[in-house]
Amino acid sequence: MKRIRSKIEKARSQGLFRTLEVQFNRFVPPWIFRYSKGDIYDLSIQKLKSLGAKTRPDDRLIVRCLGPDSDENARTALRKFTWNSVPIKTTCNDIGYAVYDADDPGKLLAGLWAAPESFLENNLGVRFEFTKEQAWLYCAFVHADARGRGVYKRLISFAAADLEGRGFSQLLGIVQPWNRISRMMHEKQSRGIVGRMAAVRIGSLIWVSSIGNVIVDRSLITNPEDRPATVRVGRDCWREVGAKPGNILGDWIGRARVAKPF
Numbered sequence: 301m302k303r304i305r306s307k308i309e310k311a312r313s314q315g316l317f318r319t320l321e322v323q324f325n326r327f328v329p330p331w332i333f334r335y336s337k338g339d340i341y342d343l344s345i346q347k348l349k350s351l352g353a354k355t356r357p358d359d360r361l362i363v364r365c366l367g368p369d370s371d372e373n374a375r376t377a378l379r380k381f382t383w384n385s386v387p388i389k390t391t392c393n394d395i396g397y398a399v400y401d402a403d404d405p406g407k408l409l410a411g412l413w414a415a416p417e418s419f420l421e422n423n424l425g426v427r428f429e430f431t432k433e434q435a436w437l438y439c440a441f442v443h444a445d446a447r448g449r450g451v452y453k454r455l456i457s458f459a460a461a462d463l464e465g466r467g468f469s470q471l472l473g474i475v476q477p478w479n480r481i482s483r484m485m486h487e488k489q490s491r492g493i494v495g496r497m498a499a500v501r502i503g504s505l506i507w508v509s510s511i512g513n514v515i516v517d518r519s520l521i522t523n524p525e526d527r528p529a530t531v532r533v534g535r536d537c538w539r540e541v542g543a544k545p546g547n548i549l550g551d552w553i554g555r556a557r558v559a560k561p562f
């Protein structure tokens with residue numbers, strides 16, 4: 301009874317659509333059907349860094365960076381913990397961030413990844429390509445027992461400071477609008493939404509679209525594994541490609557609150 305009550309409580313706090321999506325994706329493989337839509341946030345490094353200063357120190361937590369040269373077993377454990385299913389050969393340079401329980405230092409409580417250069421969204425047949433100043437945050441995950449007590453705020457604040465130190469000046473991340481908790485968190489800590497993307501996959505046929513300052517080079521993808529579409533985010537790609545925001549699917553996915561080109 302207690303378990304059912306806590307599951308209902310969890311579903312209520314994360315939102316019905318998000319709960320249904322998680323369950324759907326668990327049972328239906330991506331090569332049968334996927335629908336996804338997300339807002340791309342331009343996260344503010346300054347806001348994120350100051351989050352760390354605002355949160356009270358917690359000596360029950362150990363926050364660590366697992367860069368490309370870190371212990372491979374620790375990186376593998378973090379991949380597993382964060383449900384990171386991005387093809388491993390495309391993530392060798394990705395930087396992992398982990399929170400461990402100080403009382404049990406092998407126990408992961410939270411994780412987050414940052415991709416430089418590119419990020420392959422395998423199931424949706426798109427590959428994001430970044431400038432050398434951009435890093436893509438993905439696979440944020442906090443253990444269910446550790447949620448709601450500021451663990452993620454600490455983790456992302458640590459990651460932002462570390463990434464800034466590595467020369468990244470723009471941190472980007474995508475959040476599905478129905479992921480209520482994640483949206484609230486990232487909206488608060490961002491400079492705005494750069495654009496919105498949507499994708500529908502039926503078998504190996506994928507239809508992708510974007511609005512705002514996000515440019516996809518092809519809308520129809522027929523062989524996602526071998527030839528994914530390329531996505532670029534930010535003013536440079538806007539200028540380079542000269543594309544207009546929106547198309548049929550773009551209009552269909554709705555208007556995002558798009559930030560002015562920066």
Ligand SMILES: CC(C)(COP(=O)(O)OP(=O)(O)OC[C@H]1O[C@@H](n2cnc3c(N)ncnc32)[C@H](O)[C@@H]1OP(=O)(O)O)[C@@H](O)C(=O)NCCC(=O)NCCS
Binds near residue numbers: 440453479481
């Ligand atoms: C999203 C997630 C990472 C947040 O982790 P967390 O450690 O619980 O978050 P924190 O306690 O640090 O709180 C961070 C912010 O999230 C939001 N938040 C957290 N719990 C919330 C809740 N129950 N209701 C509403 N907002 C909530 C708030 O904006 C909060 O900031 P605030 O305290 O200043 O208001 C965690 O819920 C999670 O792992 N969810 C499942 C995976 C997921 O959705 N990942 C994101 C993919 S884009």
